[in-house]
Amino acid sequence: MSSLTARAVTARYNGTPILGGVDLDVRRGEWLVVIGPNGAGKTTLVRALSGAMASGGQVELGGRSLAGLKRREIAAEVAVVPQIPVVPDGVTVFDYVLLGRTPYIPYWRMESTDDYQRVASELERLDLAGFAQRPVTSLSGGERQRAVLARALAQDASVLLLDEPTTALDLGHQQQVLELVDELRHERGLVVISTLHDLTFAAQFGDRIMLLVEGLVVAEGSPSEVLKADTVATYFGATVDIVQGRDGPVVLPVRVRR
Amino acid sequence: MSVAALPLTHRRLRLWPALSIGVLAVAAVGSLVLGPAGVNPWGAVVEALDHLPLVSLDSGLSTQEAAIVWQIRVPRMVLAGLVGATLAGSGAAYQGVFRNPLADPYLLGVAAGAGLGATFAIVFELPSGVIAPLAFAGAVVAVVAAYGLARLGGPRRTGATLILSGVAVAAFFTALQTYLQQQHADTIRQVFSWILGRLGTTGWSEVRILLPYAVVSWLVLIVHRRHLDVMAVGEEEASTLGLEPGRVRLVVVAAATLGAAAAVAVSGLIAFVGIIVPHIARLVVGPSHRRLLPVSLIGGAAFLMVADLVARTAQSGGELPIGVVTAFVGAPFFAFILASRREVGA
Numbered sequence: 389m390s391s392l393t394a395r396a397v398t399a400r401y402n403g404t405p406i407l408g409g410v411d412l413d414v415r416r417g418e419w420l421v422v423i424g425p426n427g428a429g430k431t432t433l434v435r436a437l438s439g440a441m442a443s444g445g446q447v448e449l450g451g452r453s454l455a456g457l458k459r460r461e462i463a464a465e466v467a468v469v470p471q472i473p474v475v476p477d478g479v480t481v482f483d484y485v486l487l488g489r490t491p492y493i494p495y496w497r498m499e500s501t502d503d504y505q506r507v508a509s510e511l512e513r514l515d516l517a518g519f520a521q522r523p524v525t526s527l528s529g530g531e532r533q534r535a536v537l538a539r540a541l542a543q544d545a546s547v548l549l550l551d552e553p554t555t556a557l558d559l560g561h562q563q564q565v566l567e568l569v570d571e572l573r574h575e576r577g578l579v580v581i582s583t584l585h586d587l588t589f590a591a592q593f594g595d596r597i598m599l600l601v602e603g604l605v606v607a608e609g610s611p612s613e614v615l616k617a618d619t620v621a622t623y624f625g626a627t628v629d630i631v632q633g634r635d636g637p638v639v640l641p642v643r644v645r646r
Numbered sequence: 647m648s649v650a651a652l653p654l655t656h657r658r659l660r661l662w663p664a665l666s667i668g669v670l671a672v673a674a675v676g677s678l679v680l681g682p683a684g685v686n687p688w689g690a691v692v693e694a695l696d697h698l699p700l701v702s703l704d705s706g707l708s709t710q711e712a713a714i715v716w717q718i719r720v721p722r723m724v725l726a727g728l729v730g731a732t733l734a735g736s737g738a739a740y741q742g743v744f745r746n747p748l749a750d751p752y753l754l755g756v757a758a759g760a761g762l763g764a765t766f767a768i769v770f771e772l773p774s775g776v777i778a779p780l781a782f783a784g785a786v787v788a789v790v791a792a793y794g795l796a797r798l799g800g801p802r803r804t805g806a807t808l809i810l811s812g813v814a815v816a817a818f819f820t821a822l823q824t825y826l827q828q829q830h831a832d833t834i835r836q837v838f839s840w841i842l843g844r845l846g847t848t849g850w851s852e853v854r855i856l857l858p859y860a861v862v863s864w865l866v867l868i869v870h871r872r873h874l875d876v877m878a879v880g881e882e883e884a885s886t887l888g889l890e891p892g893r894v895r896l897v898v899v900a901a902a903t904l905g906a907a908a909a910v911a912v913s914g915l916i917a918f919v920g921i922i923v924p925h926i927a928r929l930v931v932g933p934s935h936r937r938l939l940p941v942s943l944i945g946g947a948a949f950l951m952v953a954d955l956v957a958r959t960a961q962s963g964g965e966l967p968i969g970v971v972t973a974f975v976g977a978p979f980f981a982f983i984l985a986s987r988r989e990v991g992a
Binding site: 433438440459460461462464466467468470473476477478479480487488496498510543 | 887889938
């Protein structure tokens with residue numbers, strides 16, 4: 389059973405420390421949600437774990453360090469759904485999802501029939517088959533996010549990193565995307581690490597929640613352990629009521645009457 | 647969707663290379679049979695075919711006419727094809743690797759460097775055979791300087807840093823070129839004629855110079871067409887997909903520069919081809935470089951053959967500068983394609 393382990397992950401931007409040594413352990417099939425106020429270093433953590441930026445510390449997958457691996461070897465293990473994916477104008481859904489096969493195609497070669505089949509089956513799985521030849525830019529927000537997810541799945545990686553995967557989606561589509569990720573992680577035994585702004589969604593979908601503040605982990609544990617009204621007040625500067633819902637704590641913003 | 651349904655779409659798109667080869671063939675025959683000398687058109691085609699390996703035909707042309715076909719028209723047609731394909735292919739590659747629709751083969755200083763090299767050779771009255779090598783050297787030096795300058799920016803350098811470095815280097819080289827030109831006003835006409843670009847050639851020497859560079863450039867770009875599609879999502883996403891963006895950029899820029907520098911060295915600065923042909927190709931076959939690059943190469947060859955034909959024949963008693971024709975023919979054609987554009991892949 390492989391799992392993702394990170395020890396003392398640090399990162400700097402223009403000399404300023406952004407991550408001050410983050411430790412995390414996520415098993416296969418487990419979903420860790422990283423929460424934190426703006427500027428806490430959540431996106432930087434995703435970038436550091438994916439190897440997209442230089443970082444300090446150790447990241448291991450199933451006991452194997454990612455540090456010595458080539459880019460394509462990392463991409464075969466770790467797939468990323470960026471917060472705002474770059475979608476080239478006019479590129480079709482099929483061609484876009486095909487990009488996920490990059491780690492498996494030798495440098496001098498083109499895709500094989502196996503790659504096409506893999507893309508076709510991911511499109512089928514995510515109900516995108518009918519959109520295969522449509523430009524990604526013509527899709528609605530929810531469909532587009534499914535296309536980005538399909539690309540990540542086509543990478544066949546055991547770790548799925550999602551940076552605010554519900555940005556720019558309406559409530560229904562936010563739910564649908566998160567439910568989809570939840571199904572997929574059980575189906576395929578994925579290690580899922582996502583950042584989320586919505587604390588209620590974080591509580592409903594995360595097995596565990598990590599609260600990141602100024603690049604440091606200030607709380608980690610089950611949703612009900614981490615999400616407390618005073619914690620949210622201290623680190624988010626928000627006044628909330630925490631209500632116990634069917635699937636975990638529900639975070640309700642309340643107005644501050646002066 | 648069944649997997650079996652996929653190849654159909656791909657087959658439809660495979661028509662485009664075949665179609666562009668058809669256009670290229672028409673352009674080639676056109677530039678073979680038309681010209682001021684009034685050679686029998688059929689005879690001109692037969693004469694050209696006669697030179698193919700394993701083909702032996704009697705064109706019925708006089709020795710002089712045969713020489714016009716084989717020593718003037720055919721090499722010029724081939725040169726136009728090589729230059730057009732190389733500039734258009736390089737343009738498509740630069741636009742892809744920098745994700746910038748305004749990029750052209752001259753983006754990183756090829757034009758300014760080549761201009762300086764050629765001006766140097768002209769104003770110091772070096773032998774005419776030296777102009778092309780110096781133009782080539784100037785172009786390569788300019789791009790290497792742009793890369794070196796971008797490297798000073800440290801490890802976080804991106805495509806944008808490189809473009810800015812190219813702008814700085816180009817400005818510097820252009821300033822030197824203008825200074826040289828201004829100090830030697832007697833040669834200004836020659837310098838300008840070089841800068842406007844021309845395909846005037848007798849015999850096969852330019853083709854022989856350009857061919858090896860062009861072929862290497864095309865092959866490397868064709869091999870990287872899949873990588874350019876990955877680069878289209880930006881460098882960070884490309885790297886999380888398993889690509890080394892810096893390496894791909896270096897290889898693609900090197901190949902595109904090599905081709906463009908060699909093309910410029912033999913033909914001068916022919917504008918418009920490198921930017922407009924890839925855009926026309928994009929409107930027709932969509933943004934994927936798998937189709938865009940081959941179609942740009944073939945389309946560039948056809949486009950410059952037609953432009954050269956117009957340059958040679960439009961005005962009796964003299965040639966129009968080819969750079970003028972490329973813009974004059976290209977701009978309305980581009981407008982036509984743009985107006986009749988349909989959503990590709992919809």
